Amino acid sequence: MTQALAIAATEFRILRRNRWVLIATVLLAVFALSLTLAGASNSDAFGVDLLTLSVASMTTLAVYLIPLLALLMGFDAIAGDAERGALALLLTYPMSRGTLLFGKFLAHLAGLSIAITLGLGIAGVVCWAMGSVSVESLTSLARLIAGSILLGAFFLALSYGVSALSTSTAAAAGMAALLWLVLVVLYDLMLLGAVVWDDGGTFSRHVFPWLLAANPADALRLWSVTAAPGQALATGMTGVTHALPNGVALASLLIWPIAGFGLAWSVFARRIP
Amino acid sequence: MSTETILNVLNLQHRFRTGAGLEDISFQARAGERIALLGHNGAGKSTLMKAVIGLLPFDRGEVSVCGHAPGSASARKATAYLPEAVAFHPKLTGREQLKLFARLAGAPRTSVGELLEKVGLAKAADQRIGTYSKGMRQRLGMAQVFLGRPKLALLDEPTSGLDPVARHDLYALVDALAEQGTAVLMASHALTEIDAQTDRVIILRSGMLVADGALETLTRNAAMPIRFRLQARDDAAVLFERFGGQRINGARVEFACPPEAKMATLGEIAALGDAVSDLEILPPTLDDLYRFYAQDEETSR
Numbered sequence: 060m061t062q063a064l065a066i067a068a069t070e071f072r073i074l075r076r077n078r079w080v081l082i083a084t085v086l087l088a089v090f091a092l093s094l095t096l097a098g099a100s101n102s103d104a105f106g107v108d109l110l111t112l113s114v115a116s117m118t119t120l121a122v123y124l125i126p127l128l129a130l131l132m133g134f135d136a137i138a139g140d141a142e143r144g145a146l147a148l149l150l151t152y153p154m155s156r157g158t159l160l161f162g163k164f165l166a167h168l169a170g171l172s173i174a175i176t177l178g179l180g181i182a183g184v185v186c187w188a189m190g191s192v193s194v195e196s197l198t199s200l201a202r203l204i205a206g207s208i209l210l211g212a213f214f215l216a217l218s219y220g221v222s223a224l225s226t227s228t229a230a231a232a233g234m235a236a237l238l239w240l241v242l243v244v245l246y247d248l249m250l251l252g253a254v255v256w257d258d259g260g261t262f263s264r265h266v267f268p269w270l271l272a273a274n275p276a277d278a279l280r281l282w283s284v285t286a287a288p289g290q291a292l293a294t295g296m297t298g299v300t301h302a303l304p305n306g307v308a309l310a311s312l313l314i315w316p317i318a319g320f321g322l323a324w325s326v327f328a329r330r331i332p
Numbered sequence: 333m334s335t336e337t338i339l340n341v342l343n344l345q346h347r348f349r350t351g352a353g354l355e356d357i358s359f360q361a362r363a364g365e366r367i368a369l370l371g372h373n374g375a376g377k378s379t380l381m382k383a384v385i386g387l388l389p390f391d392r393g394e395v396s397v398c399g400h401a402p403g404s405a406s407a408r409k410a411t412a413y414l415p416e417a418v419a420f421h422p423k424l425t426g427r428e429q430l431k432l433f434a435r436l437a438g439a440p441r442t443s444v445g446e447l448l449e450k451v452g453l454a455k456a457a458d459q460r461i462g463t464y465s466k467g468m469r470q471r472l473g474m475a476q477v478f479l480g481r482p483k484l485a486l487l488d489e490p491t492s493g494l495d496p497v498a499r500h501d502l503y504a505l506v507d508a509l510a511e512q513g514t515a516v517l518m519a520s521h522a523l524t525e526i527d528a529q530t531d532r533v534i535i536l537r538s539g540m541l542v543a544d545g546a547l548e549t550l551t552r553n554a555a556m557p558i559r560f561r562l563q564a565r566d567d568a569a570v571l572f573e574r575f576g577g578q579r580i581n582g583a584r585v586e587f588a589c590p591p592e593a594k595m596a597t598l599g600e601i602a603a604l605g606d607a608v609s610d611l612e613i614l615p616p617t618l619d620d621l622y623r624f625y626a627q628d629e630e631t632s633r
């Protein structure tokens with residue numbers, strides 16, 4: 060554990076010196092603020108407070124942006140060290156590969172969590188200053204932040220898997236981009252196509268909700284909207300949330316990071332540096 | 333020097349898909365021994381080191397470090413490694429990087445400052461590694477070799493790209509390692525790059541071990557001819573008739589003789605008296621010796 064912490068401390072220092080945490084925080088904050096302010100004009104029309112609306116639009120944003128940030132953060136975690144020749148050296152120290160990976164994971168997850176909490180949290184602060192929050196909407200913001208961190212954890216783990224498979228950082232970057240496209244964009248498009256084709260049949264009612272929950276990015280949408288009836292209305296996902304037992308989306312968000320890390324570990328364990 | 337065997341390599345064999353690899357390599361390294369591992373580009377020096385350190389699962393043979401399998405926790409604890417052309421993270425300082433290695437090796441943190449001093453990086457310790465010169469990076473790499481008092485140190489081309497002063501400093505560090513009882517295996521491209529102080533020389537050629545022994549032994553076994561250069565007082569023709577070889581500029585003759593005939597030849601030259609005004613004896617250079625062993629038969633002709 061001291062070894063994992065030593066790796067984590069070093070990796071976190073590198074994140075800070077690369078201004079990674081700062082850039083990610085600012086990026087998320089800019090999006091969060093603009094979405095909040097854009098909602099300010101029509102929150103009355105929906106009959107909900109401003110933060111409810113803001114969380115709904117931030118959820119849509121988070122589904123795309125968080126995976127991207129996580130993949131960007133981690134794609135060179137192993138391939139980059141390997142390119143520098145530092146990986147071979149690190150692996151000759153009496154430390155397991157799992158420890159090395161876990162140390163990096165701790166640091167990256169900490170950086171990502173800080174960026175998400177500050178970046179998305181600022182919407183809550185602004186809405187509160189404008190007097191348009193409620194206990195309900197604050198809770199859903201907290202859920203969005205927690206869910207985003209879990210989603211980020213999964214994509215971080217994926218990025219390690221990609222990095223461990225790649226011989227160069229360029230290859231790792233390409234593979235990470237492809238994964239993002241498939242898991243975050245194409246997956247939804249394919250499901251949407253299937254639903255349209257099925258036209259309200261068995262697939263739409265019984266299979267589709269499960270397939271949606273099985274993808275952690277969509278699980279974040281589901282989990283974020285089940286918090287409040289207002290949320291579900293604002294995002295139009297009431298039908299799906301009713302078709303699933305309670306806690307399925309959360310389970311998906313919790314299981315995937317662990318499974319992803321296990322996968323990355325097994326890939327890394329087999330790598331010949 | 334103690335006689336404790338640290339590294340034992342027996343019939344090590346590995347073949348890459350490209351066909352290159354290692355061919356039936358066997359040798360041992362004892363505590364405190366400094367061994368130079370020589371060979372051309374692609375001879376298999378780095379591959380051999382990676383196999384010994386457990387980074388490369390090999391096809392056949394046995395390797396043990398203090399009796400432990402390569403790559404096992406005990407073997408890794410006993411071994412230090414300096415990879416070929418290692419680059420550390422440019423955003424870290426030398427001290428931070430070394431501190432990390434110390435914590436991974438379980439070495440006391442106080443040793444970090446001492447080691448930086450030892451390798452001559454004390455002043456630059458808190459500078460980012462991105463600003464280091466190649467020599468400074470190599471020094472940092474050498475500093476981490478000392479962590480945890482390893483039994484075996486594998487240094488892959490530690491002197492390539494270093495200026496003569498830096499190279500000299502590096503050899504001083506290698507000597508320090510050997511003095512504390514570490515067996516040091518050091519890869520290099522040429523004998524001339526290696527300090528003549530190494531205890532043993534191992535030469536690889538296309539993945540095969542073609543020479544293993546002290547420099548003197550290798551020199552003797554190679555039985556390379558010794559060259560004589562004679563300066564004639566008047567006319568070199570007499571000398572040329574007598575010894576053959578080559579005439580240079582009319583007044584000089586250069587010829588070779590086998591090492592065992594060296595004294596007899598000297599006697600003959602002395603008997604010529606005034607006819608010879610000057611004499612030079614050119615023993616085989618380290619480069620000649622290295623070429624003798626390391627070059628393929630086809631290319632050496």
Ligand SMILES: Nc1ncnc2c1ncn2[C@@H]1O[C@H](COP(=O)(O)OP(=O)(O)OP(=O)(O)O)[C@@H](O)[C@H]1O
Nearest residue numbers: 348350352353371372373374375376377378379380
């Ligand atoms: N991962 C690999 N896959 C395929 N072939 C490899 C691999 N690593 C090394 N080789 C081949 O094995 C041979 C020995 O390589 P190695 O790096 O050990 O040489 P070297 O003696 O260290 O050379 P240099 O002096 O250039 O560092 C080369 O022909 C090389 O192409």
Ligand SMILES: [Mg+2]
Nearest residue numbers: 377378379416
């Ligand atoms: Mg090499």
